[in-house]
Structure formats: C-alpha cells, structure tokens
Amino acid sequence: MESQPTSLHDDLLGQLRDYIVEGDLAPGARIPERELCEKFDVSRTPLREALKVLAAEGLIELLANRGARVRQFSESDIRNLFEVIAGLDFVAGRLACERISDEGIAQIECIHLEMYTHYMRRELNDYFRLNQQIHQAIVDAAANPVLSANYASANAVIRRLRYAANLNSDRLGDAMREHEAILDALRRRAGEELGLKMFDHMQKKREAVCKYLREQSSASASAPNLQPAD
Amino acid sequence: MESQPTSLHDDLLGQLRDYIVEGDLAPGARIPERELCEKFDVSRTPLREALKVLAAEGLIELLANRGARVRQFSESDIRNLFEVIAGLDFVAGRLACERISDEGIAQIECIHLEMYTHYMRRELNDYFRLNQQIHQAIVDAAANPVLSANYASANAVIRRLRYAANLNSDRLGDAMREHEAILDALRRRAGEELGLKMFDHMQKKREAVCKYLREQSSASASAPNLQPAD
DNA sequence: GCCCTGAAATTTGCATTCAATCGAGGTTGA
DNA sequence: TCAACCTCGATTGAATGCAAATTTCAGGGC
Numbered sequence: 285m286e287s288q289p290t291s292l293h294d295d296l297l298g299q300l301r302d303y304i305v306e307g308d309l310a311p312g313a314r315i316p317e318r319e320l321c322e323k324f325d326v327s328r329t330p331l332r333e334a335l336k337v338l339a340a341e342g343l344i345e346l347l348a349n350r351g352a353r354v355r356q357f358s359e360s361d362i363r364n365l366f367e368v369i370a371g372l373d374f375v376a377g378r379l380a381c382e383r384i385s386d387e388g389i390a391q392i393e394c395i396h397l398e399m400y401t402h403y404m405r406r407e408l409n410d411y412f413r414l415n416q417q418i419h420q421a422i423v424d425a426a427a428n429p430v431l432s433a434n435y436a437s438a439n440a441v442i443r444r445l446r447y448a449a450n451l452n453s454d455r456l457g458d459a460m461r462e463h464e465a466i467l468d469a470l471r472r473r474a475g476e477e478l479g480l481k482m483f484d485h486m487q488k489k490r491e492a493v494c495k496y497l498r499e500q501s502s503a504s505a506s507a508p509n510l511q512p513a514d
Numbered sequence: 515m516e517s518q519p520t521s522l523h524d525d526l527l528g529q530l531r532d533y534i535v536e537g538d539l540a541p542g543a544r545i546p547e548r549e550l551c552e553k554f555d556v557s558r559t560p561l562r563e564a565l566k567v568l569a570a571e572g573l574i575e576l577l578a579n580r581g582a583r584v585r586q587f588s589e590s591d592i593r594n595l596f597e598v599i600a601g602l603d604f605v606a607g608r609l610a611c612e613r614i615s616d617e618g619i620a621q622i623e624c625i626h627l628e629m630y631t632h633y634m635r636r637e638l639n640d641y642f643r644l645n646q647q648i649h650q651a652i653v654d655a656a657a658n659p660v661l662s663a664n665y666a667s668a669n670a671v672i673r674r675l676r677y678a679a680n681l682n683s684d685r686l687g688d689a690m691r692e693h694e695a696i697l698d699a700l701r702r703r704a705g706e707e708l709g710l711k712m713f714d715h716m717q718k719k720r721e722a723v724c725k726y727l728r729e730q731s732s733a734s735a736s737a738p739n740l741q742p743a744d
Numbered sequence: 745g746c747c748c749t750g751a752a753a754t755t756t757g758c759a760t761t762c763a764a765t766c767g768a769g770g771t772t773g774a
Numbered sequence: 775t776c777a778a779c780c781t782c783g784a785t786t787g788a789a790t791g792c793a794a795a796t797t798t799c800a801g802g803g804c
Contacts, residue, residue: 291578327789333566340567348521349756349795364660371605375597430594434664557759579765579786
C-alpha cells in the first residue's frame with residue numbers, strides 16, 4: 285500500500301525481517317541491540333525503530349528494559365494466526381474470481397501442474413515453494429494491496445516455523461485434492477464457493493500443522509519452535 | 515496480542531494513535547515532529563519510533579526527509595480496507611458461533627435491542643456506537659487475540675473517516691435487518707451462515723460508504739477525507 | 745554444598761548533538 | 775516580466791552520550 289522512496293530505514297527493516305523469518309535464531313533467544321548494530325552496520329537509533337515495527341508485526345517481542353527476543357509461539361498463537369489467514373484467504377478467493385484475468389487463471393493452472401509433478405516425485409521443497417506461489421497468486425489476483433500486505437505479514441510469522449517439510453503424506457494428498465477443487469471453482473469463477481473452499485483448506489492445514497507441532501513438542505523435551513502450552 | 519509491562523513507548527503509541535484517529539487533523543496535513551514532541555512532552559527519539567509503527571499500520575505516511583503526514587485515502591484504499599475487514603468478520607462469525615457462551619449471546623442481544631431503540635429515535639451517534647460494540651463483541655467472542663488485533667488495526671483507519679453519521683436512512687434500515695439476521699444465525703450457532711452474513715453485511719456497508727464518500731467528494735471540491743481518485 | 749545478598753558491568757531507554765536534505769526566498773540573467 | 779539558480783533557514787535522519795534498570799558474578803551465611 286506504499287510509496288516509492290526506498291529509504292534506508294525500509295531497507296534495514298526488510299533485512300531484519302528476513303533475518304528473523306529466516307529462522308536461524310532459536311525462539312525466545314535474546315537479540316542484543318549491539319550485536320545487530322554491527323551485523324547490519326547501523327547505529328542503535330534506526331535499529332530500534334525497526335525493532336519496534338517488527339514487534340508490532342508480532343515477529344519479535346520487546347520486554348521493557350530487557351530488550352528484544354525472538355517471539356515464542358504457543359500452539360494457540362499458531363491456531364490464531366491460521367484462523368486469520370483463513371479469513372484472508374476467504375476474501376481473496378471471492379475477489380480473485382471477480383478480478384482475475386483468463387491468463388491469470390492459466391498461470392495458476394501451470395503452477396498447479398508443476399506442483400503436482402513435485403508431489404508425485406515427493407520433492408517436498410519444490411512442492412511447498414509452489415504451494416506458497418499458488419496461494420500468493422490468488423491473493424494477488426484479488427488486486428487488493430491491503431489484503432496482500434496483511435497476508436504477507438501473517439505469513440511471515442508462520443513461515444518462521446519451518447514445519448512444512450514434515451507434514452505426513454496423507455495430508456499432502458488431501459491438500460492436492462483440495463487444491464484441485466479450488467482450481468475448479470476458480471475456473472468457473474464461483475466466488476463464494478472458492479472462498480469457502482480456501483477457508484476450509486486453510487483450516488485443515490491449521491489442524492495438520494498443529495498436530496505435527498504437538499507431536500514434535502511431546503517427542504523432544506525442548507521443542508525447537510513451540511512454547512509449552514500456556 | 516501482547517504482554518503486561520505497559521512501557522512508556524506503548525503509552526505514547528496509544529496516545530498518538532488516538533490523536534490521529536480522533537480526526538482533528540486534515541488528511542494530508544504535515545505533522546512536524548517538534549510540535550508532537552512538546553504536545554506529548556517527549557523527545558524526538560521515542561516519538562519517531564512511534565511514528566514508524568503508525569506508518570506501518572497505515573495511519574500516517576512517512577515521506578523520506580519530508581516527515582509525517584496524515585494519510586490520505588483514495589476510494590480504492592477504503593474499498594480495500596473494507597474487504598479485509600469483511601474477511602475478518604467472516605472468520606469472527608464462524609468462530610464466535612463455536613466459542614461464544616449463552617451469556618455472551620444474551621449480552622449481544624441486549625446491545626442489539628438498545629441499538630434498535632436508538633435507530634427508531636434516529637439517535638445516530640448512539641446507534642453507531644452500539645453498532646461498533648456489536649461487531650467488536652462478536653470479534654471478541656471468537657476468542658482470537660490475533661484476529662482482534664488485526665480487526666482493531668483495520669478499524670482504526672476506517673474510524674478516522676467519520677463518514678458514519680451521514681449514511682442515508684435507507685441504508686440504516688437495511689443494516690438493522692441484516693443485524694437481525696446475523697443475530698438469528700448466532701442464536702442458532704450456525705457458523706458458516708453467520709460468517710457469510712457478516713461478510714455480506716460488511717460488503718454492503720462498504721458500498722454505502724464508498725457511495726457516500728463519492729457523492730461528498732463531487733459535491734465539495736476539496737473533500738474533507740477523500741483524495742481525488744488515482 | 746546451596747542459596748541469598750549486593751556491587752560491578754552490561755544493556756536498555758531516552759535526550760542531546762551532529763550531519764544531510766528539503767524548501768523558501770531572493771538574485772541574476774534572458 | 776519571468777524563469778532558472780543559488781543561498782540560507784528549517785526540518786528530518788542518524789550517531790553519540792548519559793541515566794536507569796537489569797543481569798552477572800563474587801562473597802558471605804546457612
């Protein structure tokens with residue numbers, strides 16, 4: 285929803301966001317300002333401005349007088365996020381049906397076919413990359429920058445989790461079938477139907493992810509990404 | 515979605531947000547830092563941190579080296595925002611049906627009745643205040659802090675517009691009927707139906723608001739809130 | 745051996761200071 | 775007269791400095 289002048293602040297903000305989303309840091313880890321300052325070669329003032337923004341986005345948390353930590357997500361945090369994303373997917377689906385061009389549909393079908401190939405070959409990295417592309421393409425087809433921004437922001441938090449490659453293959457098969465139904469509705473430009481299908485798709489994904497995270501957290505005492513339930 | 519320690523930064527942020535949302539400033543007006551500093555009695559450092567956050571929320575815009583301006587909204591900005599809000603309403607409705615208590619439903623019915631009284635008496639301020647309360651109550655009933663936060667953020671931008679009291683009474687009558695249907699679905703805990711009703715309700719509100727803003731902007735050469743279309 | 749107390753050292757929060765950019769007004773030349 | 779240019783004040787962007795809070799760690803008591 286923004287303007288052109290790519291200020292130094294925006295650059296730093298983007299770099300920092302990537303750095304956090306990239307996921308090398310342990311959740312809950314302290315992030316000393318000093319360290320980031322030399323890492324990104326800026327003084328504390330612009331860095332702190334960027335940290336405040338990231339905290340508002342929910343990627344980190346700022347404890348008063350105790351600095352920035354990578355945010356820890358409880359299972360309910362993740363459920364909440366997926367619910368919001370599902371709502372955005374619902375609008376995206378409805379609006380995309382009204383606004384997408386025939387070429388746009390064709391492109392998404394291409395991505396879907398490619399994704400299917402990777403699914404058959406069990407090439408999970410590519411599978412998830414293209415999965416992300418399809419959802420992004422539908423959201424973008426809604427031609428609503430505010431929607432895209434909200435979607436991206438919620439997704440950034442989710443992406444940090446790196447659960448994707450560990451979903452079981454039952455879920456992947458179901459997901460492929462759901463995607464085909466989604467594409468079918470998109471082809472027919474059945475907005476309400478598509479919105480509902482995308483919503484349900486995301487709700488199911490939510491369940492699968494939460495189930496996976498729960499299993500993992502009970503398996504390993506110190507779960508890599510999930511905080512003990514609150 | 516946040517923690518307890520109410521730091522000075524959060525206070526300032528809240529005050530500033532209220533100050534912008536309150537709407538005394540003309541859209542597009544410059545906001546010199548110095549002025550805000552003495553108004554809120556802080557130095558520029560924490561003020562600038564808060565401004566960055568507000569800019570990320572979309573309430574103001576920061577032009578490089580030219581400071582903060584109250585954001586101007588084009589008609590499409592407003593349409594976009596309402597679409598996102600509609601999506602959030604859709605989730606809220608569905609989840610509220612699953613999670614709201616019987617007492618919660620009773621409370622909302624009370625608000626609705628009170629609102630109906632104000633509608634009959636054409637007491638618009640109270641009408642809109644209670645309207646806001648009902649939507650907020652349903653969103654809160656979804657018991658999803660992330661959802662509530664996103665909803666509040668999008669709403670803050672809309673609330674700045676102060677269009678509400680100017681909608682014509684046809685629309686208000688329709689809105690009351692829609693609200694009754696919404697309450698009916700909530701009573702029956704018909705989640706999918708409620709979600710769709712709330713979504714459509716918000717879409718219709720969007721059309722009414724955009725129509726009003728368009729008329730106003732063609733009536734007065736310098737529209738108070740709307741930027742000439744892009 | 746463990747826990748509590750307290751002081752030093754780090755780290756954060758904010759104020760102040762310095763540098764760079766923008767904008768206004770005036771000057772000069774066509 | 776008008777337009778382009780230039781200079782100077784004002785405002786923003788970023789760096790540094792200082793005080794307060796916190797964390798760490800050493801010593802003493804149990």
